[in-house]
Every structure is written in structure tokens, then in C-alpha cells.
Amino acid sequence: MTALPGKTDRTLGLVIDLDTCVGCHACVVSCKEWNTGGYGAPLADADAWGAEPVGAFLNRVHTFEVTPDSGAAMNVHFPKSCLHCADAPCVTVCPTGASYKRAEDGIVLVNETACIGCGLCAWACPYGAREQDPVEKVMKKCTLCVDRIYNDNIPEQDRIPACVRTCPAGARHFGDLSDPGSEVSRLVAERGGFDLMPEQGTSPVNKYLPPRAREPESIDLAALCDTDLAEPTGFFAWLDRALERL
Amino acid sequence: MHPAASIIAFTVASGAGFGLIAALGLPAAWGAAPTGALFWWGFVVAFALAIGGLLASTLHLGHPERAVRAFSQWRTSWLSREGVLAVATLAVAGAYALSILGGLPVARILGPVAAVLSLVTVFATSMIYAQLRTVDRWHTPLTPVAFLGFALGSGVTIAAALHAATGEARLWPIAALVFTAIGWIARRRAWNAGDRRAPTSTPETATGLGHLGRVRLFEAPHTGPNYLLKEMGFVVARRHAEKLRILAAGVGGFVPMILDIVAWAGVAPALLLSLSAILLLAGLVVERWLFFAEARHAQMAFYDRSHT
Numbered sequence: 001m002t003a004l005p006g007k008t009d010r011t012l013g014l015v016i017d018l019d020t021c022v023g024c025h026a027c028v029v030s031c032k033e034w035n036t037g038g039y040g041a042p043l044a045d046a047d048a049w050g051a052e053p054v055g056a057f058l059n060r061v062h063t064f065e066v067t068p069d070s071g072a073a074m075n076v077h078f079p080k081s082c083l084h085c086a087d088a089p090c091v092t093v094c095p096t097g098a099s100y101k102r103a104e105d106g107i108v109l110v111n112e113t114a115c116i117g118c119g120l121c122a123w124a125c126p127y128g129a130r131e132q133d134p135v136e137k138v139m140k141k142c143t144l145c146v147d148r149i150y151n152d153n154i155p156e157q158d159r160i161p162a163c164v165r166t167c168p169a170g171a172r173h174f175g176d177l178s179d180p181g182s183e184v185s186r187l188v189a190e191r192g193g194f195d196l197m198p199e200q201g202t203s204p205v206n207k208y209l210p211p212r213a214r215e216p217e218s219i220d221l222a223a224l225c226d227t228d229l230a231e232p233t234g235f236f237a238w239l240d241r242a243l244e245r246l
Numbered sequence: 247m248h249p250a251a252s253i254i255a256f257t258v259a260s261g262a263g264f265g266l267i268a269a270l271g272l273p274a275a276w277g278a279a280p281t282g283a284l285f286w287w288g289f290v291v292a293f294a295l296a297i298g299g300l301l302a303s304t305l306h307l308g309h310p311e312r313a314v315r316a317f318s319q320w321r322t323s324w325l326s327r328e329g330v331l332a333v334a335t336l337a338v339a340g341a342y343a344l345s346i347l348g349g350l351p352v353a354r355i356l357g358p359v360a361a362v363l364s365l366v367t368v369f370a371t372s373m374i375y376a377q378l379r380t381v382d383r384w385h386t387p388l389t390p391v392a393f394l395g396f397a398l399g400s401g402v403t404i405a406a407a408l409h410a411a412t413g414e415a416r417l418w419p420i421a422a423l424v425f426t427a428i429g430w431i432a433r434r435r436a437w438n439a440g441d442r443r444a445p446t447s448t449p450e451t452a453t454g455l456g457h458l459g460r461v462r463l464f465e466a467p468h469t470g471p472n473y474l475l476k477e478m479g480f481v482v483a484r485r486h487a488e489k490l491r492i493l494a495a496g497v498g499g500f501v502p503m504i505l506d507i508v509a510w511a512g513v514a515p516a517l518l519l520s521l522s523a524i525l526l527l528a529g530l531v532v533e534r535w536l537f538f539a540e541a542r543h544a545q546m547a548f549y550d551r552s553h554t
């Protein structure tokens with residue numbers, strides 16, 4: 001049903017740290033890899049080795065430039081996957097009931113055998129978190145790795161989303177955001193976790209942690225790079241001349 | 247937003263078809279249900295437009311063979327409501343046509359019911375777009391007003407042409423003119439409002455980094471095209487849009503309304519009203535193309551390379 005559950009028992013989601021993300025795209029690759037072999041239809045690419053490759057991804061990393069009124073600009077790497085919104089507009093617009101939000105843990109999923117591929121849910125999502133599979137013609141989105149987190153067939157340390165497991169910088173955190181004592185809730189409280197596009201009224205579950213303030217440069221790095229281009233003297237001058245003559 | 251031919255055809259044709267059903271149905275309330283040649287031409291054209299438009303809409307589905315599932319979520323989804331209402335309207339309109347053929351008095355009730363259902367269907371179609379907060383140009387009450395005005399404008403213009411061809415045009419050209427004008431006034435106001443409106447979502451709100459400075463995309467997440475950019479990245483150039491607006495409103499608004507007046511005055515009404523209907527529909531195709539091509543989707547804030 002495309003009616004939203006009023007309340008979910010748990011609120012599983014991701015907390016993404018924009019301070020530590022190094023923009024390596026490892027989460028993009030591991031997400032693609034896991035979801036090509038896991039839940040639902042494969043996450044296809046069309047013309048993968050051709051001139052115009054195009055494929056569906058559930059997680060993408062943008063890099064933004066932030067320019068303050070004064071001072072140096074800063075680059076911020078920005079991973080983006082479905083935010084499993086509490087008021088998910090992608091769910092309520094779906095005509096078939098293929099899109100739904102689970103009452104038990106809040107995960108937003110697509111039932112791929114019911115999806116007609118109308119694309120309206122992708123229009124309703126303000127975050128660009130849904131992409132239609134170019135081969136299967138059904139809507140694809142982040143599943144919060146529902147086929148890992150409850151999977152008894154894989155080692156316990158792997159029962160977290162593939163992107164979280166992979167991230168070499170530890171920039172992605174997974175947990176229950178409805179539990180104030182959880183690691184993710186503490187991170188949000190301590191670091192001032194925030195919502196993307198609050199003006200869209202989606203109440204996203206995933207939170208982002210802001211980049212920490214940059215330390216003012218304590219040493220003048222530029223000065224260290226300054227090589228002395230003046231003519232050498234003494235021993236070095238002799239060596240220089242000797243080498244010239246060779 | 248990508249202006250898909252199937253969706254343009256769907257909204258223009260089914261709008262005109264349902265508008266015509268309304269024009270054929272309402273007069274039954276005062277015992278003026280269509281008969282004879284008007285009946286046959288009217289219902290054939292109305293059903294062809296409405297059903298043709300609905301079939302065109304299934305062309306853009308990834309899995310049209312599952313389309314029947316789209317009737318299930320009418321409690322929450324405007325797209326589902328639109329489907330249910332369209333089928334209900336066609337069923338009632340069909341019953342209305344049969345009741346006229348059979349000379350049954352129930353036509354006096356079925357006609358107005360079909361007319362009301364037609365308009366509710368067009369309203370549901372417009373809400374598929376107007377409900378989306380993600381598209382500023384669509385998320386306004388002017389969207390349903392324009393869709394209803396254009397559906398009635400085109401439907402009533404066709405009805406006026408058929409009345410003129412099979413009998414007398416009487417006040418039909420004036421009704422056509424009024425509804426066409428309502429559609430274009432709403433569209434003009436929506437264009438103006440959309441031009442003035444600051445985007446609801448910006449790179450600053452999208453990233454939540456606005457407190458640190460101005461934000462722009464530095465490196466895109468992918469080097470090739472993707473579904474998001476194909477589907478939502480299309481925006482027509484400003485100066486092209488201006489020309490197309492003038493073309494749409496001229497061909498689909500100004501000229502048809504002049505023709506309606508001349509026809510009402512008694513000059514070759516069947517010919518001029520047919521021409522009026524054809525030009526209006528052609529103008530609406532351009533108008534609908536612009537409806538998509540001018541619309542900016544909120545997620546494009548994540549792809550914005552300019553400092554604005």
C-alpha cells in the first residue's frame with residue numbers, strides 16, 4: 001500500500017559524515033556490486049563498454065565547492081543515496097502500490113514485480129535518489145541493504161549496508177535513529193546532524209554531519225615551497241660549474 | 247523536465263476528449279442531448295481522443311503489461327485516481343450514449359454525471375503534476391485551472407464545430423472562446439509567476455552547507471548521462487521558450503478566439519470552428535511541450551555548477 005505508516009517501530013538509516021568523506025567513490029562501487037547480485041533484478045548498465053554507457057546506481061558521490069564570503073573555498077565530497085524519508089512523497093504518488101515504506105523499520109522499498117515503470121516516484125523525490133533500470137525498466141533505489149542487515153547467512157560483521165562496510169574513511173554510519181542511545185543518534189546530537197532540503201517537507205531519516213571548521217594554517221606551507229632561485233655560492237657554485245662542464 | 251511525446255499527446259488529447267464529453271453530456275440536463283449526426287460524430291471523436299490519449303500515456307511505461315495495477319492505489323495516488331476516474335467516465339459516457347440511442351429518460355441524469363466525471367478526471371490529471379513540490383512551476387493552483395480551461399476550451403470548440411456542421415452553432419463559439427480564454431489566462435499567469443519565483447531548493451539547501459558559503463557542483467558523480475539527467479535535466483533555453491510561448495498563445499489562443507467570434511457572427515461557422523479547434527490543439531501541443539521543458543526539478547540543485 002502506498003499509504004505511509006503513521007509511525008515505524010524502528011527508524012533505520014544512515015548518518016553520513018561530510019567531514020571525513022574523502023570522495024573515493026568506494027561506497028558507489030560496493031553498492032553497485034552488492035545490488036547487482038542481491039535483492040531484486042540486477043542493477044543494469046546499458047552499453048557498458050560502448051561510447052555512451054549509462055547505468056543505474058543507488059548511491060552517488062558529488063563533490064561541491066563551498067565559497068565563503070571571505071577566505072579560501074572548500075571542497076566537500078557528498079555521498080547521496082535514498083534518505084528513507086518519514087514523509088516520503090515517492091511512496092504516496094505511486095499508482096500501483098509498488099513503492100512502500102515498511103512499518104517495522106522505516107525502510108522505503110520498491111516491489112519490482114508490481115512496478116509499471118511510470119517514473120512518477122522519481123519525479124516526486126527531491127533528492128534524485130531513484131533511478132529506473134535501463135534494462136529491467138523498473139524503479140531502483142537504495143534498499144538500505146535489507147538483504148544484508150537481516151541476513152543470517154553472512155558473517156555478523158557484514159550485516160550492515162555494503163556502503164558502510166566498505167567506506168575506508170568511516171564516513172558512513174548505520175543504525176536506528178529512533179533510539180536516542182544509538183551510535184548514530186549520538187553522532188547526530190554531538191555533531192549537529194542536519195536534514196537535506198528541509199523545505200521539501202520530506203522529513204528525511206538519513207542525516208548529514210557538517211564538515212568541521214578548518215584550522216587556520218599554523219605554518220606557512222607556501223613559504224616551504226619557495227625554492228631559492230638565487231645563484232649558488234661556495235661549494236655548490238663549484239659543483240654547479242663542474243657539472244656544467246661535463 | 248523531459249518533454250515526452252507520449253505524455254504531451256496524452257494530456258492534450260485526453261483533455262480535449264473529456265472536455266467534449268462534458269460538452270455532449272451537460273445539455274442533457276435541459277433535454278438537449280445530442281442526436282443524429284451530432285451524436286455520432288460527437289461520441290466517436292470524444293472517445294477517440296480520450297481513449298487514444300490514455301493509450302498514448304501507457305507508451306511511456308516501462309511495463310505497460312502491468313498497467314492494470316495502477317487502478318489500485320486511488321486512496322493515495324493522483325495517478326491512480328486519474329486512471330480510475332477515466333475508466334469510470336468512459337463507462338458512464340458509454341451508458342449515456344446508449345441511453346440516447348434507446349430513447350431512455352435516464353439520459354437526462356447520465357449526461358450531466360458524465361460531464362461532471364469528465365471534469366473531475368481532468369482535475370486528477372492536473373494534480374499528478376500540481377501535487378509535486380519538487381517542480382516549482384507545476385506546484386500551483388494555476389495548474390488545475392489551466393488544465394480544466396484547456397480541456398473545456400478544446401472540447402467545447404470541437405463541440406461548436408460539430409454543432410455548426412450538423413445544425414446551428416448558436417452560443418457554442420462564445421462558450422468555446424470563454425473556456426479557451428480561461429486556459430490561456432491561467433497559463434500566462436503561471437508563466438509569469440514561474441519566471442518571478444525564486445527556486446524553493448538551491449545548492450545551499452540541497453547540501454545543507456549554505457551556512458558555510460555559496461555552494462556549487464565542483465565534480466559530477468558520473469561522467470556520462472544518467473536517468474536523472476535525461477528525465478529531469480532537460481530545460482529549454484530561455485530565449486527559445488519566449489518565442490515558443492508567443493507561438494503557442496498566438497496559434498492556440500489568439501487566432502482560435504478571433505475565429506470563434508467571426509464564426510459566431512455567422513461567417514462560415516463550420517469551417518472556421520473546425521479550423522479553430524485544430525489550431526487550438528496544435529497550440530496546446532506547444533504549450534504542453536513548454537510545460538515540461540520549462541520546468542526545473544529540485545534535484546537539479548545537486549547538479550548546479552553556477553554560483554547563484
Ligand code: SF4
Nearest residue numbers: 082083085088090125
Ligand atoms: S530520498 Fe527520495 S526516494 Fe528516498 S524516501 Fe525520500 S523521497 Fe523517497
Ligand code: SF4
Nearest residue numbers: 094115116118119121
Ligand atoms: S515507477 Fe514503479 S514504483 Fe515508481 S511510482 Fe511508478 S509504479 Fe510506483
Ligand code: SF4
Nearest residue numbers: 031142144145161163
Ligand atoms: S545501503 Fe545498500 S543499497 Fe543503500 S546506498 Fe548503501 S550499499 Fe547501496
